[in-house]
Amino acid sequence: MNDPAKTKTQLIYELNELRKKLNKINQKQIQSINKNISNDKTISKSSKQKEIKNQNQKFEDITLNQKKYFEEFQGIGYQFEITNYKPILFFGVVREITGYSEEDFLSGRIELKSLIHPEDAALVNEETYKVINNAGYLSIIEYRISNKNGTIHWVRDIKKLIKDKNNKRKIIQGTIFDVTECKIIEDDLKLSEFRYRTLVDNVPGTIYRCQVRSPWRMEHISPMVEHLTGYLPDKFLIDGLTWAEIVYPDDLDYIINAVEEAVDKKEIYILEYRIIHIDGNIRWIFERGKAYYDEKGNPLWLEGVLLDVTDWKKAEQLLKESEERFRMIFQTSPDAIVLSTFDTGEYIDFNDGFIKLTGLSREQIIGKTAYDIHLWKEQTHRDKFLTEINKLGYIINYEAELNVSNNMVHTCLISSRVIMYNNEKHLISILKDIGELKDAEEKVRKLNTELEQRVHDRTAELEETLKILRNEYDEKSKAQIELMKAKEELAKALNAEKELSSMKSSFISMISHEYRTPLTVILSSSEILRRYFEINELEAKFYKHLDNIAESVQIMTRLLENILVISKSEASSLYYESSKFNVVEFFVRLIHEIEFSDKGVHHFKFDIESESIEVTSDQKLLKQVLFNIVSNAVKFSTANTEIISSVKDKGDTVEISIQDFGIGIPIEDEPHIYDTFFRCKNSGSMKGSGIGLSVAKRCVDILKGKIEVESEINHGSVFRVILSKNL
Template identity: 30%
Template sequence: MAIAITVLHDENGQFSGFAKVTRDITERKIIEEELRLRDRAIAASQNGIVIADVTNPEGRIIYVNPAFEKMTGYSALTAISQTFPLLPNADINHAELQKLQTAMATGKDCTVVFRNYGQDDSLFWHELNISPMYDQDGYLTHYIGIQTDITERKRAETALLISQNHLQYLVSSSPAIIYACKPEGDYDVIFISDNISSIMGYEATELISNQGFWVNHIHPEDAPQVLAQLSNVLAQGKYCLEYRFLHQDGTYRWVYNQGKVVRDETGNPLELIGYLADISDRKQLEHELRIALEKEKELNELKSRFISMTSHEFRTPLSTILSSSELLQHYGQQWTPEKQLTHLQRIQTAVNRMTEMLNDILVIGKAEVGKLEYKPIHFDLVEYCRQLVEEVQLNLKNQQVFSFTSQFPSISCYMDDKLLGYILSNLLSNACKYSPDGSSVTFTLYVHNEQAVFEIQDQGIGIPSEDLPRLFESFHRGSNVGNILGTGLGLAIVKKCIDIQQGKIDVETQIGVGTKFIVHIPLNINN
């Protein structure tokens, strides 16, 4: 309450008493207390607060709080009566300055960000928010400015931007693709680095916007295994995968995929993060290395079989030569010319046998290292085959009945006659070698789909089914050949010579009935 006491006097000026007036000032006291609290709050605020009176043309500052003094380095004594806003050293860009000037000219709120320098030339970043104040008649009387020091925030933003630029550079220049995806379902991509375009040909947006893109581009043969391993990723926490992924150009590339599960503070999975690296070159090298190792293994096996074959096959003709020559040396003068001739023929046959084996070894050796030359010429197949049959009959001197037939009296071709000779002579000699005396050997020649087809049918021992997978391997012989001489090189030479001429060979066989070889070789008559 507010009490006012007034001394009263009568008409003669004599004291006559007192008058007391009591008023309720509760509301005023509340307002005063609120004002005091507001003043204390303004004074204690961490934000710089400045009030300017704009009823005068200069718009002078009439109040600044301690935070403003600390923030700017200007004391209240220096700041008061300065023109609002107090930005003598502000480094503010044109757009922000224009926004501030427009707001003050139109009496509107405005927020600007600028760099400023204190009286000690220290640099700081401020965010200034100005608000107009109007009187009860609607006239603009004051501006209140709230200035916030955002220097630390700006430094953090700058550091973050630098860090992001560093990270972006490292990601974009990395040979690996960085990604984040959902931890389940189709593992849809949430983020992927831009270098996906240079490595896999896709834009990052394609993987992010298309549901199931990643899963749908895994090679169908690899997808079940990849998804099976990923189904356990939440339990294991990490993964390492190798699989084929479809490149934008339509080819599949081998990739190495390593990642881990990211969880929140309660352990719930949020996403999978990891990287993809193109390992196609490594896979190609591994493939070539495997082939090289397989070839080395084959060569070692070939060498072992060669040693075994030569030690066995060369021993027989050498023994024949040695025994016949010794007999001729000791008893030749006592023998008749006919008996001497018999032993000389035995020596000659043994020498021819060794010559054939050496020729086979030379041919297969050239074929194994890719040095068997292909030199095609034009010639007549029918005449060539007739002469070859005569030579085989003359050299083998077996008792089989040969039959040669041709679809046409003359067939022109463009082939390597030497390679063709290796093919047909080996097949014909085998037909004789593995057939009994008096049996038939049928040789048929015809044309089909611009290819010459050679069929050689015998009535020999046949080939066991278990030997067919290795039929064309060097030094491999059928399990039923018994004491029949052979090196196991003939059919290997046949297959190599056919492959060089881009042909093919099929076989039909039945134990005790006979074997038919069907050879297809392009005529190449257009050449």
């Protein structure tokens, strides 16, 4: 075991050594703080000096307190085994800091780590680990200890690892000092610095310190300068932008002269001028500042505050413009306008309308009252007027009789309101002479009386006329009833016509179907006869008659199909049934059928780009369209002429064209070629019903396509059918 007396002496010696080291650490800290303050360009020189002085005083207070603690040993000396952290030695102001006795710790009844604030426990454990595992490591940390009475003490714990005198056992040796008062002083110092910085940063204006003479290079300028100019403080303090560089050029001489005069007289200068903001806009500045001098009276620098008064200037300009507008209205108003004091009623301003109304000169009115110029005819009217003004603060269209020019009395409407002018209550009044209006009202009253009599007389006449009109109305009512009956009969006739039209469509449909059956039988029979007589090798003349029968049947069949399409179209029952097919193959097959029936009279030619163009459409309706157009080309073309057909792929559409070299279509007939039963005037005695193109147009419309035509008399026609590939 170590001798406690010797150990305590050794600790005191080491504590003195630690005190010296701690003083050096504190000295370095205070030097670092003072250096940071000196380099802070946002703090004035006087503020820096004051701040450094405060820091030095705090350091002296901390040093004195530490010296006192060390000299009187106002701390806790301790030694712990590193194996079990059992205290070997515990002495000093143990009870003052912890509330427990030395024996409480030495006996193990209380452990030091149990008193460490929970938020600081990790830090203490980490430092203890470093001390144990790093020979020569000196740990200096601050943390909180909970006193037995519930108070919290800030302590500084200085410890290191040592060996006993036999160099066999490792021991943690340290000293704990109560630094609560030091912490309070440090917190006060931080709070003081924070308050100073907050004060500077939150001043609504920009605080500055600059050189005395133009161009006023800045030594300090607060952050609000960015809001004022658009430039950051560093632009002035580091980059060297001077204040004169952003002053509006026309105002620079005025500022220089005003500042120099104030500096020479040692007075405060107050300025209003313009600067150019970083965005190029003009800002108005209010500046208040003064110079600071040395002991000999020489100016050292300028300090002051800058405020953005652009909005004030704009408001001032608006107020000035408003006053000018008011003055213009005041002077040019045809009504009399007068401004008087509220308490005495003295006239202080008025317009020409008031002079004209009263018939007095400006000199006779200014400074006088309504009583002085005998304005009111009846005093009772004036008293009532003042009562209303005192009660409400305004009055509108108060009617009173006033003495006006030429010793006349006119009725006037008075509107007045209490206003503040030059911080005093005044009364502004508008007086409208309604004497002429009153005369006009009297004339209107007389005219109304005459008019009422005329109305009475006229009413009697109108009542008589009304009786006549009632009789006429009764007659018209009867006629109206007859007209309604006629309309009902007409509606019935129209319905009957509609029914008849419907019956016609039904009849046509029925007849078409009924005709088709026997025609089919005739066609089949003629074909059977042909085959039969071919076997028996009868004369060709008989075959010709059979061919005529077949051809006539086909013509009648096509005619009936066209009539059926027209019938369905008029009944709105013509629909399409789409399917996918090769339109080139479809069209070629149709042309071959017609070419076969033509028996070589015409020359059919094809102009086909592709052998396969797939479309989705209604084959039956498309056949109606193309058959009718090609049949017309054959019908209206002379023998041995060409019929040229083509199919072209146009992307989303397909174009089918039929060209002939026949009689052509007159230009005046082109708008009517799709009308039912219409025939061109140059068709002569050629066979035809006039419904082929009408049927083709209706079918194309159902297929959502279109027909285009180009034609020239005696040179032929070109019909183009354009259809969508996907119906």
